[in-house]
Amino acid sequence: MEWIHPMPKIELHAHLNGSIRDSTLLELARVLGEKGVIVLSDVEDVIQKNDRSLAEVFKMFDLIHVITTDHQTVTRITREVVEDFALENVVYLELRTTPKRNDSIGMSKRSYMEAVIKGLRTINEVDVEFCTATNSRKLHNTCDGAGRKKIYIRLLLSIDRRETTESAMETVPRIGNVGVVGIDLSGNPLVGEWSTFLPALQFAKDNDLYITLHCGEVPNPKEIQAMLDFKPHRVGHACFFKDQDWEKLKSFRIPVEICLSSNIITKSISSIDIHHFADLYKAKHPLIICTDDFGVFSTSLSNEYSLAVRSFGLGKRETFALAKSAIEATFAEDEVKQQLGLIFDSASPEYV
Numbered sequence: 254m255e256w257i258h259p260m261p262k263i264e265l266h267a268h269l270n271g272s273i274r275d276s277t278l279l280e281l282a283r284v285l286g287e288k289g290v291i292v293l294s295d296v297e298d299v300i301q302k303n304d305r306s307l308a309e310v311f312k313m314f315d316l317i318h319v320i321t322t323d324h325q326t327v328t329r330i331t332r333e334v335v336e337d338f339a340l341e342n343v344v345y346l347e348l349r350t351t352p353k354r355n356d357s358i359g360m361s362k363r364s365y366m367e368a369v370i371k372g373l374r375t376i377n378e379v380d381v382e383f384c385t386a387t388n389s390r391k392l393h394n395t396c397d398g399a400g401r402k403k404i405y406i407r408l409l410l411s412i413d414r415r416e417t418t419e420s421a422m423e424t425v426p427r428i429g430n431v432g433v434v435g436i437d438l439s440g441n442p443l444v445g446e447w448s449t450f451l452p453a454l455q456f457a458k459d460n461d462l463y464i465t466l467h468c469g470e471v472p473n474p475k476e477i478q479a480m481l482d483f484k485p486h487r488v489g490h491a492c493f494f495k496d497q498d499w500e501k502l503k504s505f506r507i508p509v510e511i512c513l514s515s516n517i518i519t520k521s522i523s524s525i526d527i528h529h530f531a532d533l534y535k536a537k538h539p540l541i542i543c544t545d546d547f548g549v550f551s552t553s554l555s556n557e558y559s560l561a562v563r564s565f566g567l568g569k570r571e572t573f574a575l576a577k578s579a580i581e582a583t584f585a586e587d588e589v590k591q592q593l594g595l596i597f598d599s600a601s602p603e604y605v
């Protein structure tokens with residue numbers, strides 16, 4: 254399946270701190286280990302990630318955050334994550350991250366986001382097109398030089414389910430924030446109540462931001478129904494949906510971000526052959542193959558496509574059509590959607 258790597262791809266569900274290179278995590282951990290801030294073997298253990306329950310994954314994130322939450326590191330990992338996606342021919346990336354406040358190092362949610370944006374500005378391995386939803390300001394776009402990869406980037410700000418209503422509100426940007434197109438609700442699904450986050454999500458929606466929700470990552474029938482009634486623009490995971498949830502999701506045509514490796518490794522789905530990808534695909538419901546946390550789950554978007562091809566018997570042409578269909582589910586401006594269409598069209602002769 255060597256044709257998957259060069260195929261243009263769109264990534265819509267990737268968490269910044271879940272997508273760190275192992276080598277970077279280890280390097281940073283060694284420094285903190287020497288200072289006695291962390292125990293290096295804990296990080297080495299994190300990197301030997303084979304089987305992890307969902308609860309263990311969230312413990313891992315707490316450890317990763319201790320290692321990465323300073324401005325300089327946030328800038329570095331943003332740059333590396335984008336470069337890694339671009340190098341495997343991801344042409345459009347919606348990168349999500351939780352703005353963090355840490356008074357002890359002078360970090361506010363705003364300064365965290367500035368560090369992310371600085372990361373985008375410092376990318377030089379690949380060409381980056383990054384702009385606001387309203388004014389298409391380009392940070393840099395040296396564009397289409399021979400052999401250079403080009404990637405469009407938009408940002409989603411995540412609300413962590415541990416947050417209060419007030420803190421969630423602080424995450425929602427006021428109009429005109431650079432490159433932010435939407436809001437995500439994520440974090441440990443066993444923590445927090447939907448009603449806590451609703452005011453911030455409604456405020457975001459009222460201000461023309463797109464919304465994507467981690468929905469049904471654990472069994473929680475009331476919350477799943479309430480989330481669907483909110484009519485988010487996309488949902489992620491949808492592992493524990495019942496018949497009435499599928500009916501509602503389908504009647505609202507809400508696209509689903511599918512994260513195969515993540516669902517299998519965390520045992521949210523017990524085996525790939527019963528994954529809901531198959532039903533949704535057969536029903537021609539909009540779905541997008543995504544990585545979730547390529548660092549934590551040792552995967553890549555190409556690997557996720559290969560897994561889908563192997564598990565569900567997709568052909569080359571169908572896989573390409575699936576990858577292209579993600580354009581419609583992006584939160585990008587129409588002009589960008591058109592450009593993405595052209596990128597896929599020019600690659601299509603290879604995939605017929």
Ligand code: 6MZ
Nearest residue numbers: 268269270271314350351411413439440467
């Ligand atoms: C729910 C997840 C997640 O925001 O610090 N996150 N939330 N389910 C998942 N499935 C496994 N994977 C990642 O990236 C890490 C944060 O993303 C969310 C968690 O809140 C995690 O702390 P950022 O860049």
